[in-house]
Amino acid sequence: MDIKEIIKPENLVYKRTPLMTDATLSYCPGCGHGTIHRLIMEVVEEMGIQQEIIGIAPVGCAVLAYEFMDVDFTEAAHGRAPAVATGIKRLWPGKFVFTYQGDGDLAAIGTGETIHACNRGENITIFFVNNGIYGMTGGQMAPTTLEGMRSSTTPYGRNSTAMGPPYKITEMIAQLPGTYYVTRQSVHKPGPVRKAKKAIRIALEAQKENKGLSFIEFVSNCNSGWKMTPVDSNIWMEENMFPFYPMGDIKVEGKLVKN
Amino acid sequence: MAKVKGAIVVEVERCKGCQVCMVNCPTDTIGMEEEVNGKGYHYAYMKNPDYCTGCTNCAVVCPDGVITVYRVKQN
Amino acid sequence: MKELALMKGNEAIAEAAIRAGVDGYFGYPITPQSEVMEYLTLQKPEERTGMVILQAESEIASINMLYGAAGTGKKVMTSSSSPGISLMQEGISYIAGAELPCLVVNVVRGGPGLGTIQPSQADYFQATKGGGHGDYHLIVLAPASVQEMADFVDLAFNLAFKYRNPAMILSDGLIGQMMEKVELPPQKERVTTFDQSWVTTGKTDDRERNIITSLNLDPDRQYEHNLKLQEKYKNMEQDVMFERIACDDADFLLVAYGSSARICQKVVEVARGRGKRIGLLRPQTLFPFPTREIAKLSRRVKAIMSVELSAGQMVEDVRLAVKGKVPVYHYGMMGGKIHSPDDVLHAVEEKFMGGF
Incomplete structure (x- = not known):
């Protein structure tokens, strides 16, 4: 069968959602940010909520997230996205509000804002991309950098005695009564991508029903920061990140399913 | 028996040549072009077009969303 | 008939805020201005007008809540005192850069550092010269009586929305704490009558998405933005009051x-x-x-x-x-x-x- 016979509008099974803008993503080749952006926009499209959703962009690699997702956006200062989201959501409880934050943003400089927004049970959704490193500023140690892992500020590997160990903020916030749905996902393979998309849907549906705060951590790669090829970085992530940051739901419908 | 045939279209100029689609293709359809695009990346293409089943795995993992997938059932 | 009350300056600001139809207040306790939020919460403004009051976990959080909330195009405010205002400077700079209207009240106390809780006017530079990083200004109002504490709330919002710029009421511990007779302004409806074209409401089909940001990576764009801001600050001269x-x-x-x-x-x-x-x-x-x-x-x-x-x-x-x-x-x-x-x-x- 000729390819031209296949490539016809009636045979279309997958196309990038129009809710992603035409701008070329500013991310490195193979970076999970692009996939996560697209999944969020696919769910927004499927739920038909483009006209009711406002995103909060972080400081970090995703600082320009608003260039790529075709929804209204507010750009927050470093770490402050949950507070910014709180301000919007409190004045517009009927709209959808989400933050999109990296590990330095959410788990270091913005720890206070993260924990208190979770504790208040703000009806927002937090998308947390954990790649174990400060990507945009050049690969420095993040709160999530693994023990022994090299970064530009831990050139001989993270020494937990001197620098403290990596910590799992996702498990921490799952303990707070305000969080409704807490899960950890990845987007490096087709199966995980499909699961991650389901998680995004659950989170935004929960927001629709005012259930409390939903929090999705995506363990993702940073091939530039880790100094690997994109494909190798995904393998390294499976072998090194996943044992410390295990995949799966931590809290479902307000109940802990995993400690 | 019905056979599923697929095809992909790659937006060449948006492809960054990361190869994530290639390693996630279950049928070894995708390869990286020897030539480079305007940005200097070896972009993805159908190396073995006959193998494609239109499973969309490549498209869903593509970080840049550059792959469009088509599928037909053949009798 | 005139509605008269005997109240503290801090309370007058709070009451005037409810009456000005303010939509949201985000704050954090600090002496000598804590009465603002105390008065607001006591008044149940959520019942009186539907106004939202939220005690944040820090001044950093409250100014960023204000930043988010100001992007909804509604009337929102915070209040604090000198050390708290110092903590807010990052957020205020972002608010000025993103051109968001809102009100920040500073009931000034003596500094530097933790200083004292007694009245001072040593935050003049911080208030009028920018305060945070970058070339920007706030609209700064200086009340000299409890009456002006009340009157300047509505005025501050009018100016803030006129110029799409944060406004500050620069008071101090003396005016915040003293009691005076005040004629209360009439209750305004809590409706937004200002231009809403720039507001993040959710992107509708008839417009491009609205983005609230102070980021312009392209220096030419940032330069143009700065020129526009400076032009705006110059235009503010027409609203000088003395x-x-x-x-x-x-x-x-x-x-x-x-x-x-x-x-x-x-x-x-x-x-x-x-x-x-x-x-x-x-x-x-x-x-x-x-x-x-x-x-x-x-x-x-x-x-x-x-x-x-x-x-x-x-x-x-x-x-x-x-x-x-x-x-x-x-x-x-x-x-x-x-x-x-x-x-x-x-x-x-x-x-x-x-x-x-």
């Missing part, structure tokens, strides 16, 4: 704002009783600053004294206005100590009267 007290025949001019202006008003009274022709110019807006008015008066008076509860901050703006035409002095106590009318009068006589 009060002239006994200035018409004055030989000597005092310039003072807020609580210091109240003290100076007494100084003028006493000095006039002794036959000394002293006048007082009281800026009600510190940014825009009454530069022209001071320049005008400087052609007629023999000397000027800026009287502030600081080491001399506003005096620099007075000097810029006077351009060396007449001597400009400063007098004022710092760190929470308040000068009395006698202190000021003494300083005035020493400086002004000695040579005549």
